[in-house]
Amino acid sequence: MSSSPGASTGERAAAPAGERPPVGALVEVVDLVKHFPITRGVILQRRIGAVRAVDGVSFEVRRGETLGIVGETGCGKSTTAKLIMRLLDPTSGQVRFDGRDITRLKGAPLKAMRRDMQMIFQDPYSSLNPRKTVGSIIGDPFAIHGLERGRAQRKRAVQALMETVGLNPEHYNRYPHEFSGGQRQRIGVARALALRPKLLIADEPVSALDVSIQAQVLNLLRDLQARFGLTLVFIAHDLSVVRHMCDRVAVMYLGKIVEIGPSDALYRFPRHPYTGALLSAVPVADPARARERRALVSGDVPSPANPPPACRFHTRCPKVRERCRTDEPALAPKGSGTEAACHFPLTEQEVARMHVVTGPVRPA
Amino acid sequence: MSSTTFDLIEGGRSAPLEPLTGTEIAARSPLELFWRRFRKDRIALVSLGFIVFLVVVAIAAPLVVKLLGAAGPDVQNPGALTQFGTPTGPSFAHHHIFGVDPLGRDVFSRVVYGARVSLEVAFIATGLSMMIGIGVGMVAGLYRGWVDTLLSRMIDLTLCFPVLLLGLGLGAACSQGNGCAGGTIKPGTDVVILVIVLATWTYIARIVRGQVLSLREKEFVQAARSLGASEARIIFREVLPNLTASIIVVATLFIPINILTEAALSFLGVGVQPPNPSWGGMLADATNIFNSAWWYMVFPGAALLLTVLAFNLVGDGLQDALQPRAAHT
Numbered sequence: 001m002s003s004s005p006g007a008s009t010g011e012r013a014a015a016p017a018g019e020r021p022p023v024g025a026l027v028e029v030v031d032l033v034k035h036f037p038i039t040r041g042v043i044l045q046r047r048i049g050a051v052r053a054v055d056g057v058s059f060e061v062r063r064g065e066t067l068g069i070v071g072e073t074g075c076g077k078s079t080t081a082k083l084i085m086r087l088l089d090p091t092s093g094q095v096r097f098d099g100r101d102i103t104r105l106k107g108a109p110l111k112a113m114r115r116d117m118q119m120i121f122q123d124p125y126s127s128l129n130p131r132k133t134v135g136s137i138i139g140d141p142f143a144i145h146g147l148e149r150g151r152a153q154r155k156r157a158v159q160a161l162m163e164t165v166g167l168n169p170e171h172y173n174r175y176p177h178e179f180s181g182g183q184r185q186r187i188g189v190a191r192a193l194a195l196r197p198k199l200l201i202a203d204e205p206v207s208a209l210d211v212s213i214q215a216q217v218l219n220l221l222r223d224l225q226a227r228f229g230l231t232l233v234f235i236a237h238d239l240s241v242v243r244h245m246c247d248r249v250a251v252m253y254l255g256k257i258v259e260i261g262p263s264d265a266l267y268r269f270p271r272h273p274y275t276g277a278l279l280s281a282v283p284v285a286d287p288a289r290a291r292e293r294r295a296l297v298s299g300d301v302p303s304p305a306n307p308p309p310a311c312r313f314h315t316r317c318p319k320v321r322e323r324c325r326t327d328e329p330a331l332a333p334k335g336s337g338t339e340a341a342c343h344f345p346l347t348e349q350e351v352a353r354m355h356v357v358t359g360p361v362r363p364a
Numbered sequence: 365m366s367s368t369t370f371d372l373i374e375g376g377r378s379a380p381l382e383p384l385t386g387t388e389i390a391a392r393s394p395l396e397l398f399w400r401r402f403r404k405d406r407i408a409l410v411s412l413g414f415i416v417f418l419v420v421v422a423i424a425a426p427l428v429v430k431l432l433g434a435a436g437p438d439v440q441n442p443g444a445l446t447q448f449g450t451p452t453g454p455s456f457a458h459h460h461i462f463g464v465d466p467l468g469r470d471v472f473s474r475v476v477y478g479a480r481v482s483l484e485v486a487f488i489a490t491g492l493s494m495m496i497g498i499g500v501g502m503v504a505g506l507y508r509g510w511v512d513t514l515l516s517r518m519i520d521l522t523l524c525f526p527v528l529l530l531g532l533g534l535g536a537a538c539s540q541g542n543g544c545a546g547g548t549i550k551p552g553t554d555v556v557i558l559v560i561v562l563a564t565w566t567y568i569a570r571i572v573r574g575q576v577l578s579l580r581e582k583e584f585v586q587a588a589r590s591l592g593a594s595e596a597r598i599i600f601r602e603v604l605p606n607l608t609a610s611i612i613v614v615a616t617l618f619i620p621i622n623i624l625t626e627a628a629l630s631f632l633g634v635g636v637q638p639p640n641p642s643w644g645g646m647l648a649d650a651t652n653i654f655n656s657a658w659w660y661m662v663f664p665g666a667a668l669l670l671t672v673l674a675f676n677l678v679g680d681g682l683q684d685a686l687q688p689r690a691a692h693t
Contacts, residue, residue, distance in 0.1 A: 128584055131608075141591050
């Protein structure tokens with residue numbers, strides 16, 4: 001474990017671990033919008049509407065921090081990640097990386113930019129090509145960018161990466177089907193690390209894994225972040241996982257951010273009723289508290305093709321009033337450390353009554 | 365999977381590392397896995413053996429005929445006909461082990477040479493329709509949008525053609541003189557291949573399109589894209605290797621269909637032109653005299669039946685071995 005992975009990889013100087021990274025935002029997302037058109041008709045396709053997957057999202061990711069993005073299925077978390085990664089083209093808005101607008105990059109500049117940001121995918125079974133050996137999968141980034149030329153050199157670099165993520169380098173010639181889910185996810189992590197990116201986006205990296213394996217992969221990510229000074233965007237729907245990992249958390253609902261702030265503040269005193277409901281839904285491993293009433297919201301998430309006007313949460317909000325149906329609240333500081341988009345934020349008494357888990361959930 | 369995979373989770377990071385020159389752990393490639401499964405399928409193995417035998421016989425047809433002392437396929441032997449001019453049945457006396465046809469030609473050597481025609485037509489036609497089908501299917505699946513719409517409607521349109529009528533029409537049009545399309549398509553096997561390709565590429569294109577549509581949504585394609593891979597690299601390194609299994613299976617299942625189509629067209633008289641031997645043509649000739657010369661129909665018929673059966677059984681075996689739906693993703 002003494003050699004740093006891809007020590008030979010570093011054709012560029014990565015910030016040595018432990019050194020304070022430069023301050024400021026690495027990623028700035030400005031008013032990002034992604035609408036997927038809904039069409040009808042076979043030959044002549046008419047556009048009859050749009051799914052508003054991401055509908056005006058702004059936030060920043062600071063250098064070296066871990067930003068969590070949470071929300072229910074279909075709230076636009078993954079779409080946001082793919083927009084930042086340029087796997088999708090935004091309908092409007094801007095993504096700035098390292099101060100540079102990358103929203104319209106194409107060709108060679110886009111390819112060069114891709115070295116700086118990588119992604120870990122959700123499903124370790126579908127994210128590895130079953131027809132390739134592990135060595136070839138992890139070596140792909142080198143092959144695509146023309147790095148680590150030569151068989152022996154590339155093999156050495158790949159095996160160093162395998163060692164870094166806790167895989168046996170001797171398994172270089174094996175195929176993905178010979179590995180367990182957790183090991184496959186490690187292969188995905190090694191592939192993402194190969195180019196020594198500045199930003200790593202993890203799209204629900206552990207939700208497909210067995211609970212006993214989840215912590216191992218999470219700890220690996222934390223280790224690697226500290227070691228390589230990575231900035232991490234961590235997408236999840238499991239709030240305890242997010243708390244374990246993240247410095248700041250953004251909560252999304254129907255394509256918008258409803259609350260964002262430091263995780264301590266957000267978990268201690270959630271201000272948006274949706275955040276409060278999410279937190280009170282976290283299962284508690286304590287039979288004595290099992291029967292406590294929780295502030296679960298009722299009903300289903302409205303269709304993102306036809307979201308409610310004004311505040312999007314008003315159809316399910318326990319605190320809804322007339323103003324919520326006519327006047328869209330903007331994200332604004334609410335005096336407890338987080339910014340929330342709510343006209344009538346939760347009070348301390350309400351949070352106490354919701355039995356939000358505010359104690360430590362960080363695994364020992 | 366071996367038990368060693370489990371201790372990796374815990375021990376992987378701290379496991380002492382031998383120098384990398386040590387013995388490599390043997391990996392089972394997809395090809396090995398396929399072979400291990402296919403080997404267990406006795407019926408498919410026997411069928412594969414028969415196909416190999418048939419191919420060897422077809423390639424070495426002149427040699428086989430000579431070794432068995434039979435006459436060439438076009439040699440007429442009046443001595444093998446009765447005094448009334450009807451053909452004689454199988455006998456070793458005249459070296460006509462399958463008997464002769466009404467012109468005194470040796471049925472055995474015509475069946476052997478007929479295998480040549482059948483396999484040649486089937487392989488070439490299947491190969492061509494595969495190339496067209498895979499190309500069209502991949503373009504439609506990868507680019508989607510109006511390209512897909514256009515190509516898919518074209519496929520629907522082609523599927524509407526009645527194959528046999530098309531074959532009869534084309535056969536009739538091309539069987540005069542130099543053939544059609546300025547002499548590029550000669551009467552005989554060319555017409556048969558053209559008809560088969562026209563009729564079958566659509567099925568392959570549809571299968572490939574469907575597979576590509578599902579593959580392109582897989583996360584490993586997105587992973588390649590996020591690494592900066594070019595479209596060509598994604599097509600040839602990520603998508604195509606995952607299509608090989610289904611392409612092989614479809615090809616082996618289309619070969620017997622194409623053999624039958626060739627036989628049918630030759631039977632109807634628009635396929636392989638006399639005096640060239642073909643199984644379908646022989647069956648057509650034999651129908652009139654089946655009462656007196658059963659061997660003229662039975663042997664080419666049996667050859668056709670066994671060949672088609674063998675290809676189908678191998679195709680089924682390949683499908684089981686290449687695409688076990690359960691275990692692996």
